[in-house]
Amino acid sequence: MNIGQASKLTGLSSKMIRHYESIGLIKPQSRTEAGYRNFGEYDIQQLKFIFQARSLGFSLEQIAQLLLLWKQEDRSSINVSELVKLHIKQLNEKIEAMTQMRHTLEKLVDSCPASDDPNCPILAALSVPAIK
């Protein structure tokens, strides 16, 4: 099937499918005489896998590793597990950082009159090195 059809089936844009091929995340497809990519069932499976993994926040680098394990019959599930745990750890760090930001920002908003008064503690706080 053509790339447009593959796109519809997998949720990935044609653009991205071509990109994934160009960076070696998926193998180059077979082509028709005219040069059109030809996607088979196995290709679609992989693309769906990528779509799922992307929606769980894995980087393409991580997805490349996951795909390797997926194809590898004699994998050890602990390798998959460790990879996912690392991703969770990275997610936690980002969530933690953003939650901290949110906390500070909410305190700032609370301290602001939010009126036509030009006096604004938010700007004041941004003007000094340390915000606690």
Next chain:
Amino acid sequence: MNIGQASKLTGLSSKMIRHYESIGLIKPQSRTEAGYRNFGEYDIQQLKFIFQARSLGFSLEQIAQLLLLWKQEDRSSINVSELVKLHIKQLNEKIEAMTQMRHTLEKLVDSCPASDDPNCPILAALSVPAIK
């Protein structure tokens, strides 16, 4: 003072300070005859402001607006407040999305034997369209 000194004082790399100037976030500095940028107190203040705002996750676009308000004597604090509220909202959406990912990922990790057994529910889950 030179850009290196400004960098040390503000926490921003020289690279970034030049970049901020190039995109119009800060005004071009005065230059020495040799072409070296010359930073004054007011410049340093603004750079510190940018550093603070970046560390709270504001985009450069948002910081540009904050700087405008900061410089504007007759601002209304509600404009600042609304801008920050929007940023908090965007943060919340990201935190929410990542927390949801984390939840799903933790369930997957829990279901995985994490041994040398090749059978892996994580990979299985990534192979089907719907993960709940």
Next chain:
DNA sequence: ATTGACCTTCCCACCATGGTAAGCTTTATA
């Protein structure tokens, strides 16, 4: 035969940041 939908590659853009290279200036040291 023409039209419209689809495909191809190639280049550019975003955002925020870092790296590197080539070349000039300033400062410090031998």
Next chain:
DNA sequence: TATAAAGCTTACCATGGTGGGAAGGTCAAT
């Protein structure tokens, strides 16, 4: 004073993941 080191300048390239668009080829239906 000569030279070396450190610091400055601009310019280009890279990252990661995605989108946009142009220019051109192909296919199917009218």
